[in-house]
Amino acid sequence: MAGFLDSLPTVSLSGQPIDRSPAALFRQSCRLGSFAGVTSGHCLSFVQANVVILPYQHAYDFLLFCQRNPKPCPLLEVTDPGSYEARILAPGSDLRSDVPLYRIVRGKEEEEQTDIRHMWRDDLVCFLLGCSFAFEGALLQAGLGVRHIEEGKNVPMYITNIPCRPAGVFSGNLVVSMRPYPEAEVPKAIAITARFPSVHGAPIHSGDPAAIGIRDLAAVDFGDSVELKPGEVPVFWACGVTPLVALRNAQLPLAITHSPGHMFVTDRLNSELAI
Amino acid sequence: MAGFLDSLPTVSLSGQPIDRSPAALFRQSCRLGSFAGVTSGHCLSFVQANVVILPYQHAYDFLLFCQRNPKPCPLLEVTDPGSYEARILAPGSDLRSDVPLYRIVRGKEEEEQTDIRHMWRDDLVCFLLGCSFAFEGALLQAGLGVRHIEEGKNVPMYITNIPCRPAGVFSGNLVVSMRPYPEAEVPKAIAITARFPSVHGAPIHSGDPAAIGIRDLAAVDFGDSVELKPGEVPVFWACGVTPLVALRNAQLPLAITHSPGHMFVTDRLNSELAI
Numbered sequence: 001m002a003g004f005l006d007s008l009p010t011v012s013l014s015g016q017p018i019d020r021s022p023a024a025l026f027r028q029s030c031r032l033g034s035f036a037g038v039t040s041g042h043c044l045s046f047v048q049a050n051v052v053i054l055p056y057q058h059a060y061d062f063l064l065f066c067q068r069n070p071k072p073c074p075l076l077e078v079t080d081p082g083s084y085e086a087r088i089l090a091p092g093s094d095l096r097s098d099v100p101l102y103r104i105v106r107g108k109e110e111e112e113q114t115d116i117r118h119m120w121r122d123d124l125v126c127f128l129l130g131c132s133f134a135f136e137g138a139l140l141q142a143g144l145g146v147r148h149i150e151e152g153k154n155v156p157m158y159i160t161n162i163p164c165r166p167a168g169v170f171s172g173n174l175v176v177s178m179r180p181y182p183e184a185e186v187p188k189a190i191a192i193t194a195r196f197p198s199v200h201g202a203p204i205h206s207g208d209p210a211a212i213g214i215r216d217l218a219a220v221d222f223g224d225s226v227e228l229k230p231g232e233v234p235v236f237w238a239c240g241v242t243p244l245v246a247l248r249n250a251q252l253p254l255a256i257t258h259s260p261g262h263m264f265v266t267d268r269l270n271s272e273l274a275i
Numbered sequence: 276m277a278g279f280l281d282s283l284p285t286v287s288l289s290g291q292p293i294d295r296s297p298a299a300l301f302r303q304s305c306r307l308g309s310f311a312g313v314t315s316g317h318c319l320s321f322v323q324a325n326v327v328i329l330p331y332q333h334a335y336d337f338l339l340f341c342q343r344n345p346k347p348c349p350l351l352e353v354t355d356p357g358s359y360e361a362r363i364l365a366p367g368s369d370l371r372s373d374v375p376l377y378r379i380v381r382g383k384e385e386e387e388q389t390d391i392r393h394m395w396r397d398d399l400v401c402f403l404l405g406c407s408f409a410f411e412g413a414l415l416q417a418g419l420g421v422r423h424i425e426e427g428k429n430v431p432m433y434i435t436n437i438p439c440r441p442a443g444v445f446s447g448n449l450v451v452s453m454r455p456y457p458e459a460e461v462p463k464a465i466a467i468t469a470r471f472p473s474v475h476g477a478p479i480h481s482g483d484p485a486a487i488g489i490r491d492l493a494a495v496d497f498g499d500s501v502e503l504k505p506g507e508v509p510v511f512w513a514c515g516v517t518p519l520v521a522l523r524n525a526q527l528p529l530a531i532t533h534s535p536g537h538m539f540v541t542d543r544l545n546s547e548l549a550i
Contacts, residue, residue: 060335063342067350075342197550275472275550 020267022046023090027098027265036100036114038154038261044137047199047270048263049076049089050129050240051099052247053116053256056081059125061168065246066127068165072174072242074130074198076266082122089266095126101259103244107251112259124256129240130199131263132177134270138192139179147180147226154223154261155179157241161213162204164242169252172245176204176236178217180228189235195274206235222260295542297321298365302373302540311375311389313429313536315421319412322474322545323538324351324364325404325515326374327522328391328531331356334400336443340521341402343440347449347517349405349473351541357397364541370401376534378519382526387534394529404515405474406538407452409545413467414454422455422501429536430454432497432516436488437479439517444527447520451479451511453492455503464510470549481510497535 010018023046029035039048054062059081066073077088084095096117104111104119132155136146148155155177162174181189186206194202205212217234218225222241228234247255258264285293298321304310314323329337334356341348352363359370371392379386379394407430411421423430430452437449456464461481469477480487492509493500497516503509522530533539 060338063335063338064353067338067342067353078339078342 018269023265023267024092027090027093030100030114031094031097033114036262039100039263039265040133040136040155040261041149043265044140045269045271047076047089047266047268047273048131048133049266050131050243051095051258051264052127052129052243053095053124054127054252055121055254056123056125058169058250058252058255061170062127062243064167065164065170065243066129068167069242071200071204071238072164072240074200075127076130076198077128079126081125084120084124084126086126086128086264086266089128089268090264091267093264095264096120099258099262099264101262103257103259105244105247105255105257106253116256128264128266129243130273131240132193132200132237133263134199134273135193135196137270138196138274139189142188142192144181144185144189144192148224151224151226153226156217156220156225157222157239157260158209158214158236159221159245164246169250170246172242172249173213174204175221175239175242175245176212177223177239178234178236180226180232180234182231183233186233186235193237196270197275198273199270200238200240203235203237206233209234209236212236293544298540298542299367302365302368305375305389306369306372308389311537314375314538314540315408315411315430315536316424318540319415320544320546322351322364322541322543322548323406323408324541325406325518326370326533326539327402327404327518328370328399329402329527330396330529331398331400333444333525333527333530336445337402337518339442340439340445340518341404343442344517346475346479346513347439347515349475350402351405351473352403354401356400359395359399359401361401361403361539361541364403364543365539366542368539370539371395374533374537374539376537378532378534380519380522380530380532381528391531403539403541404518405548406515407468407475407512408538409474409548410468410471412545413471413549414464417463417467419456419460419464419467423499426499426501428501429498431492431495431500432514432535433484433489433511434496434520439521444525445521447517447524448488449479450496450514450517450520451487452498452514453509453511455501455507455509457506458508461508461510468512471545472550473548474545475513475515478510478512481508484509487511
């Protein structure tokens, strides 16, 4: 009852048992340090999550920031203070090591690490947010391309001129991910992703990048730029890197998130999130 | 962008201007003390909200309780500490007086009042949650009856045996509202309400009340019992009175909520919540 993620089928539509072990094995590779890359295109059936880890002192403000900005910050799970296991999304996981690459923000300083076990504290709270990688499998299954996967790159991400609703110490502009489609395929891409509201859902904009404050598609704020072919329209989805911008603005003594594109792979199937 | 409630149309499908003043006038009646009754059947076009008011000290736990139990606790708005205006849902409102009847919970003591201005404090936070009254207009428009409206009563509500996910000091079982339908109409009632996830959405159960721990439909825990006609099936929706049970269990020095069925009427149209 409690959440949409509670009832987990154990067999697929075809009657085959659902094997959730690829996700656990992928997390183990991250934990052992053998994978520290971008997760787009990996474990395509499984829900990938944005990760934000904060001291309890700032947890209320961040939870409220998510409540007020559900498009970029669709919350999937929040751990109890001190707990580093995603009990609902990935039982047995260790959020201190199972993200391929972490971004640690201390005031104006930022650094990246593959493991944060050495800096764990009992007052840290982990927030897991939906990621648009979860609908990329559905796009591919529908015969739509996903350009950054085709090019073997991270998804292009941009900071827009659209302000989020502030909450306590957190404020900042919306970050979007971009995927280009031929004009005729845009409605299909929108309809498919609208079925996944808990991983950003329908795009927030398609068409002129300048309308949302993006001057040059080649100048990404995060990730990699991709080719826009003649006749293609850039389509923009709210992105879970939005919290990184809010963390930067807050200039807290300590905040931890994933490095953009380096997501936490959960045991849940993307199909379990569709409405 | 930020929330699903931001873009407010000013004209209806037929091109007529949308008049939101009936909601403001209704709130004024509550404010002046001339209306202190059950709101089901009133202002049918407008979103009605469950209200929970808590000291900031307990706000994180309650916000997390809502995040972990989205079916009974679909959050529509959270005010900043000390603010009693629902800026998003009802600009100009006063949450200290615009609810027809308040339930004040102090430890094991409960009392009801029509106004809480005299007990307002700068550390109080107001939570507004979706209410199933918002889809009753859609049920009626589809030609489905709503029994408690027909009988001029409050909706029947029951405490189930289904535990919510706990969060900090808050825990308790799910509360449901019940509407009876002839078996042939149940799928239609489910399909219609599924379009309104932010006001509890699809039912959590239909059929045998005992399956969710309800022994006797005549023995309501809140509201009024209604007639179940031969051939009718009781259909159960998650209910925003669930927080009252959690507030009772927490036994805080002070917690305030609406009296069950006595909702806060917002400026928003139910149709603006449909997906």
